[in-house]
Amino acid sequence: MSYQEVKIADLQPGSYVVQVLRQNGDIIVKHAGWVRTAQAVAQLRQKGVLVVLTDPDKQLLQKAPVEQAAEKAAEPTPDVTSRALFSDEQPKAERALVQVQKVQRQMLDAVRSNNNIDLTLVYEVSAGLAESISRNQDVLLCLSRIAEQSDALLQHSINCAVFMAAFARYLNLPPHKIQSLITAALLHDIGKAITPDNLQAEDHAAIPASLTALSKTTNLAGDISLWISQHCAHLDGSGSPKISAGQIDKGSRMLAIVNYYEKLSSGQHSKQGPLAASRSLLERTPHQLDSELAQLFIKCIGIYPPGSVVKLSSGKLALVLENNPKKPTLPKVKVFYHSSHQHHIPSKIIDLSRQQEEQVDSCVELKKYGLDVRNYF
Template identity: 45%
Template sequence: MALQRVAIDELQLGSYVVAVTRQRGDIVVKDAGWVRSPEALALLKQKGVLEVAIDPAKQLPAAPAPTEAPAEPKPPVPPKPPRISFEQEINKAELAFSAGTQSLQASFPKLLEQEELDFHELSSVSNRLLESTKRNSQALLFLQQVSQQNDALLQHSLSCACLMAAFAARLKVPAEQAQLYTLAALLHDSGALLLQQLYPNQPYLDSDATSYSIPMLQQQPDCPAELLQMIEEHCLSLAQQQSLGGKMLAIVNSYSKLTAAGKNSLQAAASLKKAEGKTLDSELCAEFLQCVGLYSPGTVVRLKSGKLGLVLENHSVHPDKPKLKLFYHSLHRHHLPAKLLDLSKQSEEVIESCADLKKYQLELQHYL
């Protein structure tokens, strides 16, 4: 095949250059050869080559375009459960709470008698609490605050489980771990059963109950080791708490006992802050208090107008503007028609403080 003259701007990679036919400098092509790279082509232009003679018969085939490895398919993101209103969730939350009550009522006697617990059923209860929390955590927080069980230990265990479920959701704890943490909260104080039997009407410390809880649960063949670690750690100093679950349980247990002793949410929060760095983790404490809210659901508050309201649901942005159910006027000393009031949607009513219903000879159960 005859040689062809090609302007340097039209020279293609893979061309076989025989000679320089037109140029501005004095470059000499001593040996014929292929232009294999963009860098070689740029060098010819740099040296002033304007035209070359090529042998088309020796043109190299175009290099195949690099193929990108197919991207690995991303795992599907599970859809986020839609958040439903407090009013929609409260009935479902009550069913989950009731299931927890029944399960513990059946499990506690078995622990005392050293019978085998049904951990599958207990885990199912934990999952129901967690599912309610995912839909709207305020409903369970409300129930754990206002429920009144005749059995103080049962009340405390359920309260801790509800608080733990909400706390785990706040921290985005993976589902399997969250279920285990909630189960630990349900069973953490089970040693108190034996203490109450051995020493009726005698006060006891958390560490006393734990010293009985661990051996009782160790006898259960299906009891996870991590659950035992959490229970063991929750009443130790902060330096001795090695697991996230143990640190969370320490906070949950403390808050539940404070509110059970009659402290309102503001007073309980102040007590938690005093324990930070000693028995409670500071960062986790801050997250927990954000979780339960400035005025936790189930708290009775007094407005500056004198009206009393029961906190149903906290606002996600404005902690001082929860949704309330008004029921009493503390200045005029009379009941009000039950009315929902969302403080975030008006500016007339402002919370003055938490309220103690005993001061007005009122019982909370009458206004739920």
């Protein structure tokens, strides 16, 4: 049976919603799923949804409450959110990023001085990142990518936290789990701050120092230390510690992907562009990294992530502002420079998915042109 258009007034609990077709608002359904209750239908109506696309073959039959609860836990429900405009979210995301930079710097300084860490502040900024991502993830992804810190450890941990916030949100995880994963991303390399030798050490070699530093805190959730301890493990057992797929938690697998990708795509660690970084990430699957999660992560942040610079088919350079999940090779960009003519051009925002003249030719490193990406955001 084919999909059916259903007016919101006719939508029944148990329907499987695939897509919002018409609305008064700006609702995004990131994950198809069942609308199980009358309250869920009412929520869609309140947010301005007029018509949805449903799959009649997946209509749920009314079941006992215990069965309904079990299915609700096992199956994703539609992730319905109002997406904030880029310009509206920008000042809020900037404040969240400044705050996390401040707290992360304090935390690293505390570890270097052998003082205890105040995780209350870490949890607060983790919640702030999660809230910004929930409104519009592309803004924070863009800001963190173009930011430059003199402290490489500081920048790596913050970038990982922003990636993790977007990734966990994309997977539709519960809010408390998202916040814990962001915190783990901020803390996973904390032991490297203790000595210069640790700073240069391989990631797995610094894990004991990180766990020792975190053991001095009184309110560290157990799952956070577990994810940190396992984030250098490989599914085939070749990593550290020497455990294999069945023993590696999902959160640890996510942290491994985020950590590896950030190192590949960060200007301070690698010369690879985001496209090459995604390819390298996939090359590590399925033996070292989780293949399904790696593919979902790339879908989440995009082939050309916000904050990256691309050269268009015309030779114009453009800053990627927003990812396009449905057409990942056609993001929304802001052009500002012509690489062939070597001069600036009037900046203009272009949605590549809504025109046919331009397409992405390649990713570029803007410093090769003597330009600073922060001047064009």
